């Protein structure tokens with residue numbers, strides 16, 4: 709039976725799959741949650757993170773298989789809409805997966821971490837502090853991830869639980885592949901991103917794996933941006 713498992717949400721592809729692979733390569737036991745239940749490493753559980761009953765059942769299953777060492781709240785969605793015509797249902801849908809599900813998963817993993825410590829890494833975005841056209845819901849949801857990270861870190865420090873927010877810049881995945889392939893976007897990116905181009909899922913995965921690999925109790929509640937310095941570029 710797997711021991712000291714790390715649960716990665718949205719692990720079937722993209723950044724989540726890279727995180728699952730990187731953690732497994734470094735010797736961690738990985739549990740991959742997604743609607744498809746695909747597991748690029750470790751084992752998979754089919755779970756819709758927007759369905760609370762399904763999330764509660766998934767964490768029960770994980771705990772019945774062994775102890776739990778951490779959680780990566782990675783599942784997320786971006787839906788672009790001009791704010792003037794943004795539908796409330798669309799706003800709710802984005803907030804439900806990107807923000808509410810983060811709260812639910814953290815709450816559900818808490819009982820398994822509280823007496824022995826552990827690490828929760830939320831995947832935010834550098835959009836959390838930017839004004840991005842047609843992205844009101846997404847930006848609001850990722851700002852909420854930063855806020856929840858701070859609140860959870862403060863509340864759960866005495867339980868030995870570290871909570872961090874890893875906030876990527878543009879990373880090429882299915883979420884944005886079509887957008888990033890446009891010639892005008894490529895030209896804009898090469899000028900705007902000081903390192904020259906969007907990052908790769910493996911870049912984010914390495915950072916997340918370091919947070920699990922190093923024991924740094926004093927590092928908690930913070931947002932670490934990984935964006936090729938785009939967010940600080942004048």
Ligand SMILES: NC(=O)c1ccc[n+]([C@@H]2O[C@H](COP(=O)([O-])OP(=O)(O)OC[C@H]3O[C@@H](n4cnc5c(N)ncnc54)[C@H](OP(=O)(O)O)[C@@H]3O)[C@@H](O)[C@H]2O)c1
Pocket residue numbers: 717718719720721722723724741742743744745746755756757758782783784785786805831832833834875876877878879880881882883884
């Ligand atoms: N790509 C970027 O440029 C970028 C930048 C900053 C932040 N991020 C953040 O990084 C995270 C991962 O993004 P990505 O680019 O890797 O996205 P992606 O390639 O679209 O993958 C999304 C993952 O989430 C899962 N998922 C979607 N809805 C779900 C649900 N309701 N319940 C459970 N799992 C669900 C998908 O699996 P199933 O379809 O099998 O459910 C998939 O594994 C997101 O939080 C995103 O906001 C991405």
